[in-house]
Amino acid sequence: xxxxxxxxxxxxxxxxxxxxxxxxxxxxxxxxxxxxxxxxxxxxxxxxxxxxxxxxxxxxxxxxxxxxxxxxxxxxxxx
Numbered sequence: 282x283x284x285x286x287x288x289x290x291x292x293x294x295x296x297x298x299x300x301x302x303x304x305x306x307x308x309x310x311x312x313x314x315x316x317x318x319x320x321x322x323x324x325x326x327x328x329x330x331x332x333x334x335x336x337x338x339x340x341x342x343x344x345x346x347x348x349x350x351x352x353x354x355x356x357x358x359x360x
Contacts, residue, residue, distance in 0.1 A: 286344045297340060301347040302354070308339045315339060317346075 288299035288306075295310035300320070307316040313331040318324065335342055 286340075286347050288340060288343075295336075295339065299340070299343055299347075302351060304347070304350065306343045306347075308343065310336070310339070313339075315343060 286299050286301055288297050290297050292310070295308070297306075297308050299306040299308075303320055304326070305318040305320045307318065308314070309316075313333075313336040315329045315331060317326045317329070319326055331339060331342070
């Protein structure tokens with residue numbers, strides 16, 4: 282099963298909104314904060330402050346987080 286994180290850029294500075302399997306991700310380049318939101322309940326789960334290195338490629342970090350979430354879900358569901 283393959284899945285690509287869908288995203289839309291919000292501005293020229295690097296802010297974006299992305300959609301995964303169960304989460305929505307909103308990254309603000311100005312504040313370097315990634316907000317992770319439960320896609321079904323529309324409730325915020327966590328805000329992650331990025332340092333300078335992580336903020337250089339926030340979308341790649343978000344993609345890796347989404348893949349890790351999918352792997353965890355598969356492990357939890359036993360397949």
